[in-house]
Every structure is written in structure tokens, then in C-alpha cells.
Amino acid sequence: MAKEAESLGNVMNPDLAWVAKVSEPALEPELPIVDPHHHLWQRTGNDYLFHDLLADTKTGHNIVATVFVDCHSMYRKEGPAELRCIGETEFANGVAAMSASGLYGNLRACAGIVSHVDLRLGAKAGAVFDAQIAAGNGRFKGTRHQTGWDADPGIRNSRTDPTPELTRDPTWREGFKELAKRDLTFDAWLYHPQLAEIADLADAFPDTAIVLDHVGGPLGYAGYAGRHDEVRAAWKKSMIELAKRQNVVVKVGGLGMAMGWFDFYQRPTPPGSQELAEAFRPWVETCIELFGVNRCMYESNFPVDKITSGYGVLWNAFKRISAKASSDEKTALFSGTASRVYKL
8 A cells, every 4th residue: 555655646557448348428428518627738758739639538527618628737847847738728829720620520629728827927017917817818817836736745736846735825825816906717726725715715705716636635645545534525625615715626536546545457457437437426426516517516526536437437437427417417517617617
């Protein structure tokens, strides 16, 4: 278990041959889906570019649009350090332009773009936001500044090298203040012990839409291994409080990441959608119960979650979980909330 815990916080490359072992016909193939969270990148031994996204989305589901989310991809090599992040928006906007040509089908990939802006710049972040907006050609919708930090040395903290309670730092908040001036969203990616920070942030900035990524980042590895019941109870308590803030919405997904909860990626074959649905159901149903369908959106988090299942299988799992939902509820969960929050 110790050896497993050491690797859980690391980015893992999906085994494509392994993922391909299980495929399924799409359930409810006509249901429109907006995937509000995926990445595109070129990394050694782990590329995920437009053609990879196209292959995943052509699994029988009606994926009508997607939102690209910050992953430190294609930053500019030169120029002022604070402006190099604009390269990512330019890259994603180029993919969006390719998709919008119609040559690749009806999918509108990267219809929304959420890129990074270093909020530690304070008020100076405003100029970077303006440059991002210009580069996005109408598609730049907001930013994500990852603040995942934990005192446990076995936890992999965010690549932004955050300090503890960064969201409470006055200068960081000066940068955050620039979002509302431009009607932009904020994607929050941090860990479950930090959820009170997001409640505090939501109270301080009620006019800014805050999107909580990956059901709030429950930790189940390193020092949290073997404490799953305790962690789940603490997570739920924090989510109950957070749900009282009407400007917070939740991305329901990211559960396929190596966070110490599931070991599907270590098995000889991937799970089918039924098994995946039963594993994810407690987390998903708690989020929907607390926040409601109009403040929840299903997400793929691909290719990160691809270590656990194929794209089509994942969406089947979500559809199984929501099988008893009404038509309006399904619309909200699979496309409506994402379209409204990101103004697609």
C-alpha cells in the first residue's frame, strides 16, 4: 500500500490498449452533452490533442460542445512571464476554429476556454485577463488558479506551487476581484480539507461564479488512506456548507483520477459503466442532492480520467446514475448548467 500511495498523486498515462478492452453502445444517444472539462496537451509519452478528443467523442454519445480547461499547455516560450499563459488560450482557440469549420462533424470543441491567470499578480492580473479575452476571440470564459495544498508530504500539491490558504491572501484576492469586472468565472481545484476556503471566497465575491472542480477533491491516499469513512464524512460536511453559497456550482466527475478511492486502473480490464456507476454514485448523488441539478454539471476530465475508463463508458455511467431523472433534470446535468455558467 505504501508503494501505491507514493504513485497516486502523480499524473498517470492512460494505457490505450487497456482502455480499448471495454466499449459499449451509447445509452440515450440523442441526449445532448456539453463536456465542461477536458484538456489538450503534448507531453512526452502522453499526447492528447484534437484528433484524440475527436476519437473519444465519437463513441455514440451526442457531444455537442466542450470546454477546454487550464493544463499549462502550449505556453509561450518568450515574452513577459505573466503573459506566457496566453499561448494556451491561443492554442485552444485554434482547435476551436478547426472544430467550428464543420469539417470534423457537429462537435464544437473548445467552445469555452478556461485558462490560467496568476492571481498573485493582484490588480495587475486585469491586464492579463484582457489579453486572454482578446486571444480567445469570444471563447475565453474564465480562469483556473489551482490551489491544491496539503500538509501531508505524500500529497502532490498543485503545479502552481501554492502556499497554504492562498485564496485568503489579500493580493491574490485583488487579482480575483478582476474577474467580476469582466463577468468571468473561476474554476477552483483544491482538496477537500480546503473547502471552507471556497465558502469564504464565495461569500467575499458573491457576484463571481465559482466552479468547484472534481466534486471538491476528496483525498484518499498517503495519510488519508485507510480513513475513507472519516474523509467522506468531512467532505460531505464541508459540501453541505458550501452548497449554501448560490454562486458555487460543482463539476461532477474527476472520480477516475488516482486519488486513492478506486483501483480500477490496476485491474486486468477496465470497468463497465454499471460497475463505474455504482462506484461513483455516492459522490454524484450527494452533490446533486446538495446543490441541485441547476448547479451541477457532469464532466469527463479527459484524458486524466482515461486511466480508469473509456470516454463512452464514462458517459454511460453518468447516464445510469441519472436514469430516473426527469428530462429537464437530465438536460441541466448533461448540458444546461454548463452552457449557462460558461455562457456558451
